[in-house]
Amino acid sequence: MKLMYDLPEQDERAFLAAVGEGEKRMYCLPYNIEVDRFVSGWMVFTDQYIYKILDGELKEKFKMSELSDFSTENLYGSCAFYAKQNGVSRLLCRFISGRNLPRYSVMVKACEILAEGGSKEPLTNSEPERYCPKCGRPFVLHTKICPFCQDKKETYLKLWRMTRGLRLMMLFPLIAAIFSVIFRFVVPAVQRYAIDNFIVPEFGIERGSVGAFLLVVVAIVVLDVFHRGIDVIKQRMAAYSGNKFTMMLRALLFEKIQNLSMASVQQKSAGDLMGRINNDVSTVQSFITGNLPTYFAQAFSFLLALVLLLCLDPLMCLFVFIPLPLTVFIIIRFWTTVRQRNIHAWLITTRTNRHLQDILNGIRVVKSFGSEEREIIRFEEHTERQAAQDESNAKLFDTVFPLLGFALRLGNYMIMLYGNLKVFAGSMTIGALNQFNSYATIIYEPLMQITAIPRNISAFLTSLNKVFEILEEEPEVADIELPIDISIEGDISVRDVTFGYDSYNPVLEHINLEVKQGEMVGIVGHSGCGKTTLINLLMRLYDVTEGAIFIDDVNIKDISQNALRSQIGVVLQETHLFAGSVRDNIRYSKPFATNEEVIAAARLANAHDFIINLPEGYNTMVGEKGYSLSGGERQRIAIARALIHNPRILILDEATAALDTETEKLIQDAINKLTKNRTTFAIAHRLSTLRNADKLLVLDRGKVAEYGTHAELLAAKGIYYKLVMAQQRAALQKQG
Ligand SMILES: Nc1ncnc2c1ncn2[C@@H]1O[C@H](COP(=O)(O)OP(=O)(O)O)[C@@H](O)[C@H]1O
Ligand SMILES: [Mg+2]
Numbered sequence: 001m002k003l004m005y006d007l008p009e010q011d012e013r014a015f016l017a018a019v020g021e022g023e024k025r026m027y028c029l030p031y032n033i034e035v036d037r038f039v040s041g042w043m044v045f046t047d048q049y050i051y052k053i054l055d056g057e058l059k060e061k062f063k064m065s066e067l068s069d070f071s072t073e074n075l076y077g078s079c080a081f082y083a084k085q086n087g088v089s090r091l092l093c094r095f096i097s098g099r100n101l102p103r104y105s106v107m108v109k110a111c112e113i114l115a116e117g118g119s120k121e122p123l124t125n126s127e128p129e130r131y132c133p134k135c136g137r138p139f140v141l142h143t144k145i146c147p148f149c150q151d152k153k154e155t156y157l158k159l160w161r162m163t164r165g166l167r168l169m170m171l172f173p174l175i176a177a178i179f180s181v182i183f184r185f186v187v188p189a190v191q192r193y194a195i196d197n198f199i200v201p202e203f204g205i206e207r208g209s210v211g212a213f214l215l216v217v218v219a220i221v222v223l224d225v226f227h228r229g230i231d232v233i234k235q236r237m238a239a240y241s242g243n244k245f246t247m248m249l250r251a252l253l254f255e256k257i258q259n260l261s262m263a264s265v266q267q268k269s270a271g272d273l274m275g276r277i278n279n280d281v282s283t284v285q286s287f288i289t290g291n292l293p294t295y296f297a298q299a300f301s302f303l304l305a306l307v308l309l310l311c312l313d314p315l316m317c318l319f320v321f322i323p324l325p326l327t328v329f330i331i332i333r334f335w336t337t338v339r340q341r342n343i344h345a346w347l348i349t350t351r352t353n354r355h356l357q358d359i360l361n362g363i364r365v366v367k368s369f370g371s372e373e374r375e376i377i378r379f380e381e382h383t384e385r386q387a388a389q390d391e392s393n394a395k396l397f398d399t400v401f402p403l404l405g406f407a408l409r410l411g412n413y414m415i416m417l418y419g420n421l422k423v424f425a426g427s428m429t430i431g432a433l434n435q436f437n438s439y440a441t442i443i444y445e446p447l448m449q450i451t452a453i454p455r456n457i458s459a460f461l462t463s464l465n466k467v468f469e470i471l472e473e474e475p476e477v478a479d480i481e482l483p484i485d486i487s488i489e490g491d492i493s494v495r496d497v498t499f500g501y502d503s504y505n506p507v508l509e510h511i512n513l514e515v516k517q518g519e520m521v522g523i524v525g526h527s528g529c530g531k532t533t534l535i536n537l538l539m540r541l542y543d544v545t546e547g548a549i550f551i552d553d554v555n556i557k558d559i560s561q562n563a564l565r566s567q568i569g570v571v572l573q574e575t576h577l578f579a580g581s582v583r584d585n586i587r588y589s590k591p592f593a594t595n596e597e598v599i600a601a602a603r604l605a606n607a608h609d610f611i612i613n614l615p616e617g618y619n620t621m622v623g624e625k626g627y628s629l630s631g632g633e634r635q636r637i638a639i640a641r642a643l644i645h646n647p648r649i650l651i652l653d654e655a656t657a658a659l660d661t662e663t664e665k666l667i668q669d670a671i672n673k674l675t676k677n678r679t680t681f682a683i684a685h686r687l688s689t690l691r692n693a694d695k696l697l698v699l700d701r702g703k704v705a706e707y708g709t710h711a712e713l714l715a716a717k718g719i720y721y722k723l724v725m726a727q728q729r730a731a732l733q734k735q736g
Helices: 009-018 101-115 152-162 167-199 207-259 262-267 270-312 314-321 324-361 363-368 372-425 430-449 452-472 531-538 561-566 582-586 595-604 608-612 631-643 661-675 710-716 719-735
Strands: 025-034 037-046 049-054 057-063 067-074 078-085 088-096 492-499 508-515 520-524 546-551 568-572 649-653 679-683 695-700 703-708
Touching: 009 037, 009 049, 009 057, 025 101, 037 088, 037 101, 049 088, 067 101, 078 101, 152 452, 167 207, 167 270, 167 430, 207 270, 207 452, 270 314, 270 430, 270 452, 314 372, 314 430, 324 363, 324 372, 324 430, 324 452, 363 372, 372 430, 492 531, 508 531, 508 695, 508 703, 520 531, 531 649, 531 679, 561 568, 568 631, 582 595, 582 631, 595 608, 595 631, 595 661, 608 631, 631 661, 649 661, 661 679, 695 710, 695 719, 703 710, 703 719, 710 719
Parallel strands: 520 679, 520 695, 568 649, 649 679
Antiparallel strands: 025 037, 025 088, 037 049, 049 057, 067 078, 078 088, 492 508, 492 546, 695 703
16 A cells, blocks of 8 residues: 655645755655645655645644644545644544545554654555556556556567467468458459449340359359358467467466465455456457457458558548548547446446355355345345446447447448449449449448447456466565475474564564474464464465574475475364365375375374265265265364374364364364374364363463463463463353
């Protein structure tokens, strides 16, 4: 998110005149409401002052050290940025909500740090920017693509490089298009010959020339067959090269998405990624193999028709162009409107889809609150808005196209008038007039189509950029150049680790932890204190902000991600079973595991007994649309899956939280078997689950609050002690 805008020239001058020496400019944000009118003002934050600048003048200046209690308030349609100055509440500025509220929310935190004389490094923010820095319009959802400012040349170049190997194939539709155009132009010329020599009354068809006439007719038919034959070949080649291209692009995208970091995949929804792989790739492909040769053919036929018309009759050629200014005027007006409407329509569709996705994902909640009726009404509102938009678009198209057609016909009318006069005067043959008229009609065709070109190009470019955006994303968590493929023993050392998903909001601070090979560490703490985050860092789903994590004295940043993750086994609270058999799910991380290995892992996980009682044993299909397993059964499959590659480090993140006590016992028993000789991290709410832990780590607000054995922590009578007591009381109450 952008926190440092550039000041316009006059405002920059005003700022430079006001700013003191040695002050550091940290942030600069726009504000746009002053009392009750819209303005275009700026708030510049230095390490010592906040400057409020409007229209080239310094309006106000606030001393950072006098300010405290920064806040933002969301009013109806506008927002305000407040602070206390020497204890008195003051309004610093007002702005329109939406794009600026998140920025000022960061400023609340940033100013607090500055006012207290804290760090003078500007905060950065991982929240993706949602507005184009150049033109201020919103980006295409989930992307950094501005449909108005996209760099077309750069994109075309990248595409060109990508089509290596397919170019010859893609060239063919273009060549075919040229031939098809040429045949089309030859037909009216042959017709002219037929009319002038055989049909016109003066000549009539003489007996002897019937054969010659038939020959001409056959020639026309043959030309037409050629024309269509080439079209068929062209379409087939286009389909072939198009499919090759699509396959290549989809494979590339999928591979890339697999290697992106967690953070960036989380920012993009599954729906969005699916859209890019399916729809955007299709749009790109159909443009390259469909629209592009068409445009090319049309440009070519326009030029050819123009040359031929000039050769046939330069004066009459002028009439062709008389309606042009009117047409161009209509077309340009139409473009602008269509463009705006498309953006609008696109926004409405996105909103409808988002609503739909939201409701379908949360259908259980909807049903359990009995709010189906309300959701139906809300959805109807969305679709009505969309329908209204579509309808008015259709109306526009249906009015403009006949109008355009008429404007263009004006030229034909004039040609008819003037041409016929020439025919009467004997200076032109009917055949020639017919030929001229055919070419004039051809020349208008591309003009009619021109309206759709910018829209298609824009849709194509947007889709292409969405594809490239993924392909070119630098994974945040990347392997070093020569990563180490270590075979892990299991000593883990977390050294002074600080991490936050946003830089100004650390989730973990200065964590230190030493775990010996084979030890089991229980991690305890309130929900949201950072337990899962610590695990995420250990698996290197995210990189630490400060400090480092070592496994067997090797920094995990130097270990290849593959080696690291293949030696860590994870069981989470929610088990995702992939569509496939139980066996496939167990050997997910080791696809070539033998049957014996699968069964051994299942036995260890206490899963073998229930699996052989399933309708088809290990071959039972599970996952979406498959056989429904209970939570405990799924969890045991998950444990078997974690075990199959005999991991050196085991992670259990609330693995038993969703289970009843009875099932938990069964699973606990399996877990106890697993943890032997493996370094284990277990997160659990029910502390009784952690009684086998060698050490317990109590996290509190991102810091290590307590660390030691069960007995030590009980004796210390701290947080852990309180938690244990509270759970025992709750358990007693339940029994009593
Ligand atoms: N992907 C994420 N992006 C931003 N913040 C996150 C993300 N995941 C977790 N958090 C935040 O980090 C904090 C710690 O979360 P987490 O480690 O999941 O807690 P715990 O597992 O202890 O319940 C919470 O405040 C949570 O809102
Ligand atoms: Mg958690």
